[in-house]
Amino acid sequence: MIRCINVCKTFDDREVLSNIDTTFEKGKTNLIIGQSGSGKTVLLKCMVGLHEVTSGDIMYSETNFSALSNKQRSEERKKIGMIFQGGALFDFATVEGNVLFPLNMFTNMSEEEKLDRANFCLRRVNLINVNHLYPSQISGGMQKRVAIARAIALNPKYLFCDEPNSGLDPITAGIIDNLIKELTIEYDITTIINTHDMNSVMQIGDKVMFIHEGKKWWEGSKDDILDSDNPELNKFVFASEMAQMVKKYHNRLKMK
Template identity: 55%
Template sequence: MIEVDNIHKSFGESHILKGVSTCFDKGKTNLIIGQSGSGKTVFLKCLLGLFSPEQGSISYNGQIYADLTRDQQRMLRQEMGMVFQGSALFDSMTVAGNVMFPLEMFTKQARSEMEDRVNMVLQRVNLHDAHKKYPSEISGGMQKRVAIARAIVMNPKYLFCDEPNSGLDPKTAIVIDNLIQEITKEYDITTVINTHDMNSVMEIGEKIVFLKNGYKEWEGTKNEIFKTDNEAVTNFVYSSELFKKVRQMYLEERN
């Protein structure tokens, strides 16, 4: 579990996060949504320990990050997996090399142990024959699955995803959403996803935090979004005619 208590973050005179408090439960897909400039990227970087809030605290399974020593913070960060928006694969490395990279950097495992672990996670993301291929030789969806495999190769307690469906077609995006949710359940990870994809919200939004102008405007589940009267949320989520129709159908069924 990650607990966020009244965090504030500024850059110069720009006050980005303004007293955000929430919690993200283990074994659930937790989503952060909001318009550009709402503070969600800065919020994610605070959760990763890349930015330090000027006020408030972030704790991981009861450990307040700011109270840890540097060595303890480093150990905690090794328990975090990250899926970057553009996958961020090394072009000069094969698929297997990309996935093995964290093991080579942060463990002292024997080569055979690392290879076994790489094989296992690549099989888990349904990449059985891509080990020797380079990123340029595989599709965008396959690259995203490689990024997920690399993120989980260290068996993390926390998984962070920044716009994991960016650049993917709708069908592939659903595959990636389902894969992330399955891995979250299987590994019992605390997963936090920064997204603007409303399909992801409706498919896997077990906990949703909506940020607006640096404030936590609303939080709830994908089902509760249909029922909320919060105008800022409905304007954002139901900006398309499709989602307006979906919500109207849901409300009619409830009545």
């Protein structure tokens, strides 16, 4: 479980986050949605310590992450998996090398143990016989699965995903969504996902928080969205659905 308690973030006197107060639940997929510039990526970066909060607290279970020293945060980060937008794989490393990276950095495992763990993670995301290929030699969907394998290599308690479906076609995006959902339940992870994709929201959103102009504007389940009378949320959902329809229409034209 992760709790944000009255989290505020200011850049050069400009308030980007204002009194965000919410709980992200263990064993569930917690989605953060909102327009570009709404503050959702800043919130994600605050939660992993890439930005310092201006005020408020980030609680990892009973640990106040915001109050930890850099050394203490390094220990806490071993419990964190991160899937970056675009995958952020190392081009110079093979698939196997990418998954081995956190194991080399943060464990004292033997080489044999690390290889066993890397292979287990690759099999878990349905990647076989790709160990010695480079990211440029595999598809975008496979790259995302390598990124997921790397993120779960240390068996994290917390998984952060920044637009994990960015650049993927709808079918591949659905596969990635389902994989993240499966891993969340299987390993009882607190999973937090930033997304613009309403398909993802309606498919795997156990809990959804809508951020508008740096404030928590609405939160509930994916089913609650359909009954919401929140005008800003409804506007966002409608605009997202229209964007998806236009995208699908253009994809059909390209196939003709």
